[in-house]
Amino acid sequence: MKQPEDTHTLDLLGSTHQPPTPSKDVERYAFYITTTSGEVVEWRGLTLRQARVMQSTTNKHLPPNIENYGWEVQG
Secondary structure: OOOOOOOOOOOOOOOOOOOOOOOOOOOOEEEEEEEOOOOEEEEEEEOHHHHHHHHHHHHHOOOOOEEEEEEEEOO
């Protein structure tokens, strides 16, 4: 029996298959951290799941120099 063609696994030897790109109507999110010195670090282009995981991880392992953090819809 013939196996169906695998169209999801990337070929490490230079396949021309490209992973799907998200459509323009998909919402993207940003996660930010503000330090006590006023520096803002931001990650953009995240999925909602990635933003929530970053918030949960930061909440569990909060460094003492973090004043504010969270995620928001990119505008």
